[in-house]
Amino acid sequence: MRRAVLISTRHGHTPALTRTGCQSSWTSSSLLSPSGQGQGQQQQRLLHSKSRDCQEAAAVGTRAKLPENEEAIPESRKGITIADILERRAKAGKLVAMTAAAADSDMFKASQVGKPMAKRWDNHLSAEARIREPCVLKKAAKNLKKPGIISLGGGLPCPEYFPFESITMKVPTAPNFSEAATRTSGKEITIGKYDVSQSASQKDGPVYDLSIALNYGQAHGSAQVMRFVTEHTELVSNPPYADWQSCLTVGSTAALEQALRMLCDRQRGDSILTEEYSFSTALETAMPLGAKVFGVKMDEQGLLPESMDEMLSNWDSTQRGGARKPHVLYTVPSGQNPTGATQGEQRRRDIYAVCQKHDLYIIEDEPYYYLQMHDYAAATKPATIDNFLDNLIPTLLSMDVDGRVMRMDSFSKVVVPGSRLGWITASAQIIERYIRHAEVCNQGPSGFSQVILHKLLDEEWGHEGYLAWLMNLSGEYTKRRDVMMDACDKFLPKQIVSWSVPKAGMFHWIKVAYPLHPDASSKSLLQVEEEIFNLCIEKGVLIARGSWFRAEQHNKISPSSSVPAATTPQEQTDMFFRATFAAATPENMTEAIRRFGEAIKESYGL
């Protein structure tokens, strides 16, 4: 059973292309100049068009009614399958998207008929986000639709001057993913400069090349990679509203900063909720923007919805340093950083319900989503891609009937961090504002990253191969996690140290009983934590201190002296350390945990 089935009976889709709906028509669309290349003629290209029903529905701006002549939505329905996507691609024909081609997810989605439209978020937007205007030069490019027009408009360099004739990469073939297997069964894939124009007549020729990828592109990313992530998002989440969109990012850290600038307004006293312990870089991102961060209590399944509801129901700005009642939740549902906590399906539903009740917008940051793991010390592991998909806990996006979730996906943890490439999925309104910002900052991801990932994930592996890769990776991380659990079991003094086995991600969160420390009466928790940290360094292991991740630690810093200081940060009563099982070799990991155990024992006089 796919996650889509579990989620809601309100979302569903009709089989692709069997009747009028998104993806049912393909018309000519415009591109920026594909000039140069020594051709004497400006060329017009076809690109998958934005389908009409999505456009019109989006223009309404409120939830569209179901057309009366639509068939009733079945009570339960399978999610999108890879076969659906392949069929849709075959019917659409070859993707034609040249230099800086505009694109959006509607070009690649299945029919959304029968789904509601997202809510509008006007009141959630910051002043900065509201007043952004489209780029005037990009607007003018729509005139390039006219056949035979010559552009003297945009300053796009001629690819003749790109000093790369081709790029070849050696990569594993699915499912033989290991380094050893790659050495023997790996494949060399070459990307030429003019592959697309040189094979324009071939039905199955390449759709992306260096002349396109290495020129300026759109801030939302290339149509080629947009197609892949849109389809992948459908396979995994199939959002239950119609006007969802994906667009590429330069990684989730950047996406988070853009999202916070879009949603939080310093002058409005905006603040955000997150887990009691949260990703330190996320906290460091929010702080300079003047957005205070408040932490919600957690258990081993992450943040507690009742606790969040109580905080919000009883919000008092004066008690919170002037912070307005939060209208944004930032959460990492799977393998949360730093606690390793993973929200179960019901937990996610409960959190979503509280966000509906208090009208919170949700930032779902999911770098570790595919690093969900088999049970510790169990032999069960998914045997097929379908098993793998079925075992994934449903995403918040898959439950998002309101369009109140911005899901952030990233290739950093599952392909390479150096790609600086990820994507977000949210309602059309939010994605449009996001792109307006991206146009005047990062301008979208590197073309090298895009074309290389396209060739590997789309042309070489395809969706099936990529899912097989993710499944394999999840197995690898399970093994690493188990090595660390074994080491903890063996070397940590259990009378004072406790933990839950992480079910996803890269992090293990280790609790050490501060009240049992012999100096607890004379030394503060932070002092003991520091002592243990320093003993660890002395003994040769670097481990992260729990206090670094306290959500509310930055609130004491006022963005300007006229704003009153925030409430005193919550008293920290538990002592934690974070250890990653992602990086070190199994031998080193085991030795490192042994050293950590020694440090604790020394501090506690054991």
Add this chain to the structure above:
Amino acid sequence: MRRAVLISTRHGHTPALTRTGCQSSWTSSSLLSPSGQGQGQQQQRLLHSKSRDCQEAAAVGTRAKLPENEEAIPESRKGITIADILERRAKAGKLVAMTAAAADSDMFKASQVGKPMAKRWDNHLSAEARIREPCVLKKAAKNLKKPGIISLGGGLPCPEYFPFESITMKVPTAPNFSEAATRTSGKEITIGKYDVSQSASQKDGPVYDLSIALNYGQAHGSAQVMRFVTEHTELVSNPPYADWQSCLTVGSTAALEQALRMLCDRQRGDSILTEEYSFSTALETAMPLGAKVFGVKMDEQGLLPESMDEMLSNWDSTQRGGARKPHVLYTVPSGQNPTGATQGEQRRRDIYAVCQKHDLYIIEDEPYYYLQMHDYAAATKPATIDNFLDNLIPTLLSMDVDGRVMRMDSFSKVVVPGSRLGWITASAQIIERYIRHAEVCNQGPSGFSQVILHKLLDEEWGHEGYLAWLMNLSGEYTKRRDVMMDACDKFLPKQIVSWSVPKAGMFHWIKVAYPLHPDASSKSLLQVEEEIFNLCIEKGVLIARGSWFRAEQHNKISPSSSVPAATTPQEQTDMFFRATFAAATPENMTEAIRRFGEAIKESYGL
């Protein structure tokens, strides 16, 4: 004669490594975990150290005095040469910089002894920029210096799971840069996953590989590419103060947004100066930040210093919609977008002097700097790299005795836009604040982009080959510019159309006499401009309207309703169109200008 010589007798350098100074000592430095790779042992690596005298001088925070025992600075002195750099590299030994190695320009600069320190810019910084704190996890990584330490700290994935065994690129060899030459004499360069560790014992082995480039890196970029851009900056600008630094960016658009957020504070009513006609994307970047933009009158050499001085001397906030007297100048000195204007050397000195008088911080945006061109219809062109360098107009950075310039360089116009890679150069204080921001947004450029450009520019071409590439490119753009000038000469009605020949860049700025239009009494300038634009589209040419680039067009939009609207934008009295000669083929360009001429003639009834 090098530009460095022309600039100031106050800056100079002592021959690299002949006495105590920057670069004279090399000590062990720390890196983030280079774990994984199946090695049983965590490795410590050496990296060029930050030299002591620069660190200490920077710590003082005001201009350092010359050490008494230093020799007097000669009145005139050659700039840094490629030979100096090669000698310095040879003495430094192989660069060792593993995964996420911290680096800064001081590791790669010549001795700065004898130069003053930059001024401090505390009062210019925004609240947001002032309160940024270093990333706590990156701070902790300094503990990795300890020999034998095992990191369970940062969540860096193990490169074992990077699905790229190697990347090979076919590139031109200097000086045979054309596509045709590349087909015959091009070279294939391969980047392996573990090149560095596999050739650790080789003195001249590779210093950068996929396992390093594709993992997380520092927000300032890799040490490998930092070294190249630092040295390149010395060759071209040799800044006349000691504590300058370069750091990588994800392109100049992003760098501009970061700079504006660092310098402009909405709540302070900050505003910036720029050319009367300015890059539309820059204007669109500033507007949502609440920073008003004011335009300075221009001539064919760009902005007029006297006009700027007068504006600033008589600044009246109430007349300017509440905007505080500007403390930032944004300027594109070479081949300015959209006007194509290039500031001559004296003009640059005069602009710098006005900025000193009014204490303006300067953002020098120079994407087109190397696209400076030979005279139109002249046979002269540089024969050697030395000629080429000598003929470049000195940069503002090279005149910057105060450290008041942030120079923005980019590979977009001179290598490939898709690299999303550039760099900035400014004082250590400004670079430090910039990096603090980059750490919580883009996290630095793509690793694919970095390693590919490193292999091409540094390992294959070297500084000499890269300068030869730039010289060749400048010649190519000169040819394109000349094709457009010939076409304008042939097809535009000179009784109403006039222009200056651009001396750099990609843009031609064409003035059309609005007062001579037969309907000038009944149609506004904007109406006539629109009419001609539409006639152009009708006749098959897309050209940019001058009004799109009016600096003050966005000031009418208040960031919040409580702020009064800006002054009425300056009345536009001249009508302009911008045409690029970068993109279209020579034949298309000529035909496009013919069509543009037809449109003007039709509108004017000629």
